[in-house]
Amino acid sequence: MKVSQEVFGQVDGKPVHQFTIENEHGMVLSCLDYGCIITKLIVPDRKGIFENVVLGFDTLEEYQKYSPYFGAVVGRVAGRIANGAFELDGENYQLPKNEKNNHLHGGPHGFSHVLWDVNIIEEQESVSLEFTYRSPDGEAGYPGTVDVKVTYIFNEKNELHIHYDATTDQTTLVNLTNHSYFNLSGNLKRDVLNHTLFLDSDQFIELNDELLPTGQRLNVEGTPFDFRASRKIADGPKSSHPQNQLVGKGYDHPFLLNKQQSEEIKLTDEASGRALIVETSEPSVVLYTCNQLEEGFDIRGVPSRPYLGVCLETQSPPDSIHHSHFQQCILEKGQDYHTHTLFKFMVKDE
Structure with missing residues (x-):
């Protein structure tokens, strides 16, 4: 496997690096130490043509000006927190509100907008990039100093494993x-x-x-939210279902997974033959179909518009701190936070 790095830009006078890994099959992963952003994933179609399958930019300035979290690790807490506020152990905490009245994806200076330290580990069948960051007590309004490690493991099986680890004081x-x-x-x-x-x-x-969970779980049976037998993304934007209409004609919803780490998610493009299998230790995935992608900028020469991408955000349910029956994202001193998500790329025959 080949590994290289180059300077991609600067943040606060410090260099931002892009790391590129290529396996023996020609698949390529490129990512930054700024926000752990995945800038490119180049994989073959059924004709053996290698192309990029993620949205991203070629300059840091474009990420800073236009990016709706393209390829980034978001946190401390993914998703929305109602009113940017929560109570924990009898203390009230106020977070910055960066989406109307709510806190989104860790706020305007969350993990997606900081420089991470990187350690490269090369092995015969894989290369790992260990990204580490210390989030100080009070950062973005959250309590506790948190040490975070995100590891991208890219291997010869055309797999990208992402491990998330954290501890707090x-x-x-x-x-x-x-x-x-x-x-x-x-x-x-x-x-x-x-x-x-x-x-x-x-x-x-x-x-x-406000696109916040009401706390209600709805059955998918008989709705455009039933993907158990596979269905086209287009079914959501075409649907008159109130939940599809609410989010801008599409999906921006958490789905509770029936099982973990057993090919529970699969995305396929029949025209190219490319398929992506996602397995995770997480209890849910937020499906976002890019319904509200703003226009007015280009993504590597392609004008931005809705439905250009689909996000599969594996995580605990959003805003769980306000819904006690959801799996919680509370991390206590002495506990280890660890989750794992696998992205495996395949090609389907005609």
């Missing part, structure tokens, strides 16, 4: 995910509406007008 909240936008057509030749998705999930979480 006092009780706090931690819920991490990667926010890559996938488009298996390759180099954004088409939108994702004709992508087919399988999700092993019987229930999704209802959202309110």
Whole structure:
């Protein structure tokens, strides 16, 4: 396997590096030490043509100006926190509000917007990038000093493993995910509406007008949210279901997974033959179909528009701190936070 690095830009006078790993099959992963951003994932189609299957930019300035978390690790807490506030161990905490009245993805200076330290580990069948960051007590309003490690393991099986680890010196909240936008057509030749998705999930979480969980779990049976037999992404934007309409004609919903680490998610583009299998230790995945991607900028020469990508954000349910029946993201002193998500790329025959 080949590993290289180059300077990608600067943040506060410090260099930002891009790391590129290529396996013997020609698959390529590129990522930054800024926000752990995955900038490129280059994989073959059924004709052996290698193309990029994630949304991203070629300059740091574009990420800072336009990016809706393209490829980044978000945290301390992924998703929205209602009113940017929560109570923990009898103490009230106020977080910055960066989406209307709510706190989103760790705030304006969350993990997606900081420089991480990197350690490269080369082995015969894989290369690991260990990203580490110490989040000080009070950062973005959260309690506790948190030591975080995110490890990208890229191997000869065309797999990307992401391990998330954290410890804290006092009780706090931690819920991490990667926010890559996938488009298996390759180099954004088409939108994702004709992508087919399988999700092993019987229930999704209802959202309110602020896209926050109401706390209600809804059954997928008989709705456009039933992906158990696979269905096209386009079914959501075409649907008159109130939940599809609410989020801008599509999906931006947490789905509760029936099982873990057993091919519970599969995204396929029949035209190219590319398929992506996702396995996770997490209890849920937020499916976002890029319904509200703003226009007015280019993504590597392609004008931005809705439905250019699909996010599969494996995590604990959003805003769980306000819903005691959800799996919680409370991390206590002495506890170890660890989750794992696998992205495996395959090619389907015609």
